[in-house]
Amino acid sequence: MKLNFLRGIxxxxxxxxxxxxxxxxxxxxxxxxxxxxxxxxxxxxxxxxVLLAWLLYQRVIGPLNEIIAAARDMARGNLDRExxxxxxxxxxxLARSINDMARQLRNTIDMITEERNRARAILDSxxxxxxxxxxxxxxxxxxxxxxxxxxxxxxxxxxxxILGVIRNYDVERLLRKxxxxxxxxxxxxxxxxxxxxxRIFRLHATPLKGSGRETGGVVVVxxxxxxxxxxxxxxxxxxxNVSHELRTPLTSIKGFLETLLDGAMNDPxxxxxxxxxxxxxxxxxxxxxxxxLDLSKIEERRVVHRWQPVNLVDIINRVASLFRxxxxxKALTLSLEVPxxxxxxxxxxxxxAQVLINLLDNAIKYTPPWGSVTIRAMVLEDQLRVEVEDTGxxxxxxxxxxxxxxxxxxxxxxxxxxxxxxxxxxxxxHIIRAHGGKIEVESTPGKGSLFYFxxxxxxxxxx
Amino acid sequence: xxxxxxxDKALAELQQDILRMASLVEQAIYDAVQSLVKLDVAGxxxxxxxxxxxxxxxLEIEDKCVKLIATQQxxxxxxxxxxxxxxxxxxxxxxADHAVxxxxxxxxxxxxxxxxxxxxxxxxMGRLAQxxxxxxxxxxxxxxxxxxxxxxxxxxxxxxxxxxxxxxLINGMMENPKTVMQSAYLxxxxxxxxxxxxxxTNIGEAVIYLVTGERxxxx
Numbered sequence: 001m002k003l004n005f006l007r008g009i010x011x012x013x014x015x016x017x018x019x020x021x022x023x024x025x026x027x028x029x030x031x032x033x034x035x036x037x038x039x040x041x042x043x044x045x046x047x048x049x050v051l052l053a054w055l056l057y058q059r060v061i062g063p064l065n066e067i068i069a070a071a072r073d074m075a076r077g078n079l080d081r082e083x084x085x086x087x088x089x090x091x092x093x094l095a096r097s098i099n100d101m102a103r104q105l106r107n108t109i110d111m112i113t114e115e116r117n118r119a120r121a122i123l124d125s126x127x128x129x130x131x132x133x134x135x136x137x138x139x140x141x142x143x144x145x146x147x148x149x150x151x152x153x154x155x156x157x158x159x160x161x162i163l164g165v166i167r168n169y170d171v172e173r174l175l176r177k178x179x180x181x182x183x184x185x186x187x188x189x190x191x192x193x194x195x196x197x198x199r200i201f202r203l204h205a206t207p208l209k210g211s212g213r214e215t216g217g218v219v220v221v222x223x224x225x226x227x228x229x230x231x232x233x234x235x236x237x238x239x240x241n242v243s244h245e246l247r248t249p250l251t252s253i254k255g256f257l258e259t260l261l262d263g264a265m266n267d268p269x270x271x272x273x274x275x276x277x278x279x280x281x282x283x284x285x286x287x288x289x290x291x292x293l294d295l296s297k298i299e300e301r302r303v304v305h306r307w308q309p310v311n312l313v314d315i316i317n318r319v320a321s322l323f324r325x326x327x328x329x330k331a332l333t334l335s336l337e338v339p340x341x342x343x344x345x346x347x348x349x350x351x352x353a354q355v356l357i358n359l360l361d362n363a364i365k366y367t368p369p370w371g372s373v374t375i376r377a378m379v380l381e382d383q384l385r386v387e388v389e390d391t392g393x394x395x396x397x398x399x400x401x402x403x404x405x406x407x408x409x410x411x412x413x414x415x416x417x418x419x420x421x422x423x424x425x426x427x428x429x430h431i432i433r434a435h436g437g438k439i440e441v442e443s444t445p446g447k448g449s450l451f452y453f454x455x456x457x458x459x460x461x462x463x
Numbered sequence: 464x465x466x467x468x469x470x471d472k473a474l475a476e477l478q479q480d481i482l483r484m485a486s487l488v489e490q491a492i493y494d495a496v497q498s499l500v501k502l503d504v505a506g507x508x509x510x511x512x513x514x515x516x517x518x519x520x521x522l523e524i525e526d527k528c529v530k531l532i533a534t535q536q537x538x539x540x541x542x543x544x545x546x547x548x549x550x551x552x553x554x555x556x557x558x559a560d561h562a563v564x565x566x567x568x569x570x571x572x573x574x575x576x577x578x579x580x581x582x583x584x585x586x587x588m589g590r591l592a593q594x595x596x597x598x599x600x601x602x603x604x605x606x607x608x609x610x611x612x613x614x615x616x617x618x619x620x621x622x623x624x625x626x627x628x629x630x631x632l633i634n635g636m637m638e639n640p641k642t643v644m645q646s647a648y649l650x651x652x653x654x655x656x657x658x659x660x661x662x663x664t665n666i667g668e669a670v671i672y673l674v675t676g677e678r679x680x681x682x
Contacts, residue, residue, distance in 0.1 A: 161475075163482035164604045167597070169490070172483060192489065192597070196590050397583070 012089060023048070063091040067098060074098075079106040129201075129222035132208075133175060137161055140217065149224070151194035166191065171203065171220075178205035178218045188225070199226040234405070241407035245288055245421060249281040291423045295406065298351075298430040309344040309458045310352060312386065316375055319356040326364050333372035334364075342377055345384050346458040347435045355431050358424040359388040359451050365420070367392035367448070380454070383437075387452040394445040403441060404429040428453075470535050477531065477548050478604070480524045481555070485600045487517050488555045488562070489593060492659060495565040496589030499652060504573045507566035517559040524552055540676075547673040551603065554662040554669070558596065561655040561662075568648045568655075577645060584628045585649065588656040591621050595663035602670045611667040621660040628653045 027044065030036040036044075063085045073081050079102045085095035123130055129146035133139055139157045142165075147154060150166055157165045163172050170189045178185045184206045190198045204221045256274045264270050316338055327334040345352075356375075363373045371391040378385050395403060395410055402408045409422040432439045432453045443449035491510050498506030528549050531537070537545055598614035601607065632646040632653075671679050 160604075161479055163479050163486070167482055167486040167489065167600060169483055169486040172486075190490070192493070196593075198490075198493065 059087070059089065060091060063087070063095065067091075067095060070098065074102055074105075079109070129220075129224075131162070131166075131220045131222070133162060133179075133218050133220070135179065135216035137175065137179065139165055146222065149193045149199070149222070168192070174203055174205050175218055175220060178207050178220075182207045182209075191222075199224055200229050201225065238406055241422075242292070245407075246285070249285045249288075253278050253281050288421055291421060291427070295423055295427050295430070298427060298434065306348050306350070307346060308349070310347050310349045311342065311344045312352065312377060312384065313338055313340065313342050315349060315353050315356060316377065316386075319353055319360060320375060322357070323360050323364055327373065330364065330367070330369045330371075332364060332367055332369070335372065335374050337374060337376040339377065343379060343384065344458045345435070345455040347455065351431045352435070352455075355428050355453070356386075356388075358428045362420075362424060363388050363390035363392065363449075363451075366390065371448075379457070382457050383454040384457055385452055385454045387450060389448065389450045391448040394447055394449055395441065395443040396445050400441060400443060404439070470531075470537070470541070473527075473531055473535070474541065474544050477524070477528060477545070480520075480527065481548060481551055482600065482604065484517060484520045484524060484552065484555055485596065487513070487520070488559045489596050489600075491517065491559050491562040492589065492593050492596065495562040495569070496586055496593075496656075499565055499569045499572070500586050502569065502573050502577065504570060507569040507573075510566035511563050514559055514563045517556065521552055521556045525549060528552070543673050543676065547669040550669045551666050554665045558659045558662050561659050564655050565652050568652050572645060572648050575645075584624055584631075585652060585656070588621055588624050588628075588653060588660075591617055591624070592656050592659040592663065595621075595660055596666070599663050599666035599670065602667065603673075606670070606674045608671050608674050611670040615664045615667040618660050618664045621657055625653050625657040 027036065027041055031038075031041060066085065067083060070081050070083050081102070083095040083099055085092050123141070123143040126143060126145065129149055130141075130143040131139065131146055132141045138159050138161055142152065142154050142157055146152065152165065162175055168189065168191050170187070171191065174185055174187050174189070184204065186202065186204045189201050189203050191201055192198045202223045202225050204223075206219050206221075208217045208219060256278050260271055260274055264274060316336060320334060320336055324334060360373070360375070367373060367390045373391075374387075374389045376387040376389070399408075399410045403410065404425050406426040407422040409420065429439055432455070435455050437453050437455040439451065439453040441449060441451050491513055494506055494513075495510045497503070498510065528545055532542070532545050535541075595614050595617050598610055598617075602611035602614060629650065632650050636643045636646045668679055671677060
């Protein structure tokens with residue numbers, strides 16, 4: 001136990017020490033016995049020391065220099081460098097230890113890099129925006145979603161205060177609150193992004209717990225809820241609209257019923273008139289409920305489609321002949337520009353007829369007398385395009401994106417007068433969408449509108 | 464803490480305060496224009512009430528600025544930072560007031576559908592003015608002279624639309640005297656937006672002065 005420290009001393013220095021001592025004593029003895037002059041001793045010592053120096057260089061200084069160079073290299077970050085010293089002495093031991101250390105470091109760094117890449121990949125692939133701030137409120141990182149929303153580059157934002165990156169009072173207030181109270185906070189905030197209109201975000205700010213100087217800070221997750229808000233609003237409007245549409249005929253029916261019960265019943269002429277109005281209103285109610293049911297069926301894709309190759313020429317002709325009397329009544333020219341050899345599309349003939357009926361019905365309704373309505377069909381690449389153009393009232397630019405919404409009516413009063421509910425175009429949109437097509441509208445107020453839809457051809461390869 | 468670093472910190476804090484106020488002003492301009500387009504009285508009322516907060520913030524930041532100059536007696540660039548701070552604040556405050564003016568006009572216009580045709584120009588002007596405020600503040604944050612100049616160039620576009628709106632509204636009034644009241648209010652609104660854009664160019668000039676020390680007339 002007491003000799004433990006001896007283990008640390010290797011035999012090499014001890015042996016060389018005794019070897020040198022022996023030579024020294026031998027020379028001393030020879031000199032004392034006058035067998036050797038100073039000059040002679042020098043002759044022996046000089047080559048011996050040259051030999052020793054050479055050995056020292058070979059075994060110690062050279063490898064040490066190599067180790068120093070390698071260590072400097074590693075400090076600069078090049079951990080792939082390996083030392084090739086395989087001797088069994090201390091130098092070899094040192095080289096092996098340094099190689100081990102480098103390998104260990106490399107592994108650790110690889111592990112950390114991999115972990116960081118994984119975290120980065122998760123952040124990058126998130127659908128929500130993420131911003132991390134340090135305890136001073138400076139930006140540590142932002143993910144690509146945030147870059148996209150606010151049209152930023154991560155490099156230009158790092159180290160800046162949040163107000164220099166996202167200039168929004170509420171965001172900054174929320175973050176300050178999270179940093180000060182060290183409690184997670186959440187809020188809905190309207191923020192201006194890259195686009196002209198603000199978007200609505202749900203912000204979750206979570207403080208990072210940490211005791212050291214460098215730790216702490218806060219992570220913010222931004223979830224874009226603009227679409228959801230819009231949907232919520234549409235749903236509210238929808239319910240309000242349906243209730244309104246249902247109540248109007250009901251109120252009228254109720255009013256006439258009460259008048260009848262109050263005595264008008266006894267006057268056969270009046271009661272007949274009242275009953276006729278009530279019948280009309282009931283008719284209107286039934287139609288509304290039918291249309292609503294149709295729409296919800298199509299929206300939920302509950303309709304059993306009778307999919308088959310459909311020749312639209314027949315359908316267009318049939319629908320057009322349906323509307324000829326109405327068009328004649330208003331002195332409208334109803335013209336068809338449909339080639340005879342139109343390739344067929346794949347779909348449900350009744351539903352496609354419904355689309356044309358709704359479009360044509362609108363066109364005739366909203367075109368003043370002496371105008372014209374034109375139906376055109378043509379093939380564009382692998383799509384069939386059908387157009388319904390009128391010389392009607394047209395649709396103002398601000399209403400164009402909304403005409404396919406349920407219950408949206410450009411002019412409520414006029415539309416109701418003409419007996420519309422604002423559902424027709426919503427049905428059209430859903431049918432065309434279910435057929436894998438697209439419907440668009442172009443319009444100039446006062447000049448007329450052009451509705452056109454495209455459907456994929458049944459056999460694009462045969463053409 | 465040395466007096467120097469506490470001064471630097473105060474200057475950084477001043478910039479943050481200005482950005483804080485700017486965000487509220489940007490929002491107010493947008494909300495004012497939107498509530499006008501939708502004739503949303505509730506939205507307009509919110510803009511008017513929100514101005515109180517902006518005014519309070521303005522006074523608070525201005526006080527800080529004055530104290531900074533009085534106690535630290537900055538010179539050269541530091542003095543420019545403090546002075547431009549006050550200039551930008553003033554411009555922002557005036558913009559917020561114009562947003563309130565627009566909201567007031569909305570209140571007066573409400574209750575009847577807008578029949579005047581050139582309503583689409585107002586949001587267009589609003590967007591441009593808002594963009595100018597945003598770019599101006601971005602230029603301020605980054606000390607970006609180039610961006611400040613580009614922003615000021617947008618003012619010509621605003622002026623052009625304003626001239627167009629003016630012509631069309633006057634024509635409309637002559638054709639149809641019933642629309643005179645609406646047209647007059649819209650004329651005011653477009654004037655306010657034009658003024659907001661002018662204040663934005665002031666911010667741009669202030670940024671250029673801050674960075675280069677040169678005074679430029681960019682309006």
